[in-house]
Amino acid sequence: MIPTITFHGAAGCVTGFCAEIRTERSRVLVDCGMFQGSKTLKALNYQPFPFDASEIDAVLLTHAHIDHSGLLPKLMRAGFTGPIYATAATKALCEVMLEDAGGIQEGEVRELNRRNQRRGRPLVEPIYTARDAKRLMPQFQTVKFGEAATIAPDLTAIWWPAGHILGAASIALDIEGEEGLLKTLFSGDLGPGGTEFVTEPESPSGLDHLIIESTYGDRDRMVVDPAARRRALAAEMRDAHAAGGPLLMPAFAVERSQELLSDILAVMxxxxxxxxxxxxxxxxxxxxxxxxxxxxxxxxxxxxxxEALHQAGRLRFLGKPAESDGLERLKGWHVIMAASGMCDAGRIRKHLKRLLWRREATVLLTGFQAVGTLGRLLAEGAERVSIQGDEVRVRARIRMLDTYSGHADAGGLVRWAQAREPVAGTVFIAHGEPNAAQGLSARLTAAGFAPDRLAIPRLDETFKLRRAGAETQPAGPARIDPAATARLDWHNDRARLLLALNAALDSAADDAAREALLQRLLEDLKKSAPVDRDQSAPAGAQAS
Structure with a gap:
């Protein structure tokens, strides 16, 4: 048979990358990531896989970030028993990240089930647990950069440094098919270039097919050296100090937190x-x-x-919940860094509820914010937000610093793609919101890539991999409306409606005006049949 590739994630959106390669003798996945963003998108995390997990022979993992590795324990629970190939650093990070992800899901489900019991709604269960993550780890097999690994009788792979985070790789996959050997390359997440923290990306050239990320495919960022980056960080810290309150930094727990901490301590x-x-x-x-x-x-x-993080006198590690809660008593200048980077989970939400309404506080965003996340709402200037059901007025200073991004910008992506030429077949543009993917497509066309050899896959779209180019195949039923992968969904609209309603009630002239407004809304709602069911399950929870 002609080899095929199917994009089961990060198609039309940034998160959840998962590509299935199918040949006559084998089926493998490149990554198996968790979807992040709107609740509609995150609902895909607890739906059944669109393939039989027991038939997957192996997983090739580019790096440890949850949007690339986060559904591996679910894959195991669904029947996958094969090896997971990854660099040693990626395996080490997955060991802590996947267990943490399972623990977060367990905690959120416990809280949700308490609310569901009070409301008489069905209980839910986490998609996987911390114990599941531990059970998965023996399936990991480590590989070294630059050394070929035989994945299956007709598949050979080599991991190359991607310059994104510790252990991150691009994966060159040679596929034996009817037309001979097909050389494919998965970019994984590409870094912005060599720094003191990560190495310069490396990959082979002369390919049949190229799969490239497009997170920042429509944006150029100012190129800065490490010294300039620290100066920009120091300026933000000085301004936050002048505002009179603390600096709160939502940050991705892996790589971004460590880089920021190193630079914070250095400028202090x-x-x-x-x-x-x-x-x-x-x-x-x-x-x-x-x-x-x-x-x-x-x-x-x-x-x-x-190494500076090892014995830094000013740095405090808060592992226990009670230690985290103790921060509420602090006044004046201090810095708090907490996950998640998009403000969608973890302890950061507690600190945002406590600090967002305070004018003297500063919130500094330092990474990509996906559509539908709290971080994206703050970045776009929301005046009121809902956090865990509570309305919070945004009075704090909201700042952004993109010099710490772990992704190459549009210019960097184009230069990396040009260095991989010649590409005889198709360049697949994935891992980006629609504007970003289309922007990168336009830039690649301007750089000399043939437009008919550029493809922006849809979710679950399958292509036959021929030497002369890829052929799209008829698609089955869509798991999700393609237009919903990178936009605000009805959950976001509901939150906005409730916030707008409260604001309107607050600003109404008197109680009579408030009653009239509510009566008009109630009359409209009576036209729709009420549905008493829980639509607010967290990502990673499913109906039991």
Whole structure:
């Protein structure tokens, strides 16, 4: 048979990357990530896989981020028993990240079930548990950069440094098919170029097919060296200090937290930023930091740039919930870093509820914010937000600093793709919101790539991989409306409606005006049949 590729995730959106390669003798996945963003998109996490997990021979993992690895325990529970190939650093990070993800799901489901019992609604269960994540780890097999690994009789893979996070890789996959050997390359998530923290991306050229990410496919960022990046961070810290309150930093627990902490301590030590206590309030980031201290050696710089975190006097690790709760008593200048980076889970939500309404507080966003996430709403200037059912007025200073992004910008993606030429077949543009994917397509066309050889896959779309180019195949029923993958959904609209209603009631002239407004709304609602069911299950929960 002609080999095929099916995009089961990160198609029309940034998260949930999962590509299935099928040949006459084997079926493998490249990544098996968790969807993040709107609740409609996250609902895919607890739906059945669109394939039989027991028939998957192996998983090839690019890196440890949850949107690439987060559904691996679910895959195991669904019947997958094969090996998971990954670099040693990726395996070490997955060991802490997947267990943490399972624990978060268990905690959120416990809270949801308490509410459901009070409301007489069905109980739910986590998609997987921390114990499931531990059971998965023996299936990992480590690979070394640059060394070929035989995945199946007709599949050979080589992992190449992607420059994104510790252990991150692009994967070159050679596929034996009817037309001979097909050379394919999965970019994984590409870094912005070599820094003191990560190495320069490397990959082979001369391909038949290329799969490239497009997170920032429509955006150029200012190129800065490490010193300039620290100066920009120090300026934000000085402004936050001048505002009179704390600096709250939502940050991705792996790589971003460690890089930011290293630079925060450096600018405090140099006097570029005001000194103060720095709290890392994320059990996952704390455990991940141990991996970075152990495996963060950078061959380019000849040192481990994270060593400063080992004995930093100002840095406090808050592992226990009681330690986190104690931050509520602090006044004045200090820095709190907590996960998640998109403000969608973890302890950051508690701190946002406590600080967003305070004018003296500063919230500094340092990474990509997917559509539908609380972080994206804050970045786009929301004046009121709903956090865990509570309405919060946004008075804090909301700032963004994109010099710490772990992704290449549009120019970097084009240069990386050009360095992979010639590409005889198709360039698949994935892992991006529609505007980003289309923007990268336009830039690649301007750079000389033939437009008819560029494809932007839809979710679950399958292509036959021929040497001369890919052929799309008839699609089955869509798991989700393609237009819903990268937009605000009805859950977001409901939250906006409730916030707008409260604002209108607050600003109404008197009680009579408030009663009239509510009566008009109630009359409209009576036209629709009420449905008493829970539509607010967290990502990672499913009906039992």
């Amino acid at each position: 030590e140099s006097g570029e930023a005001p000194a103060g206590d720095v709290f890392l309030d994320s059990p996952l980031a704390i455990r991940a930091t141990e991996v970075f201290l152990d495996r963060g050696w950078n061959k380019s710089s000849g040192r481990n740039p994270f």
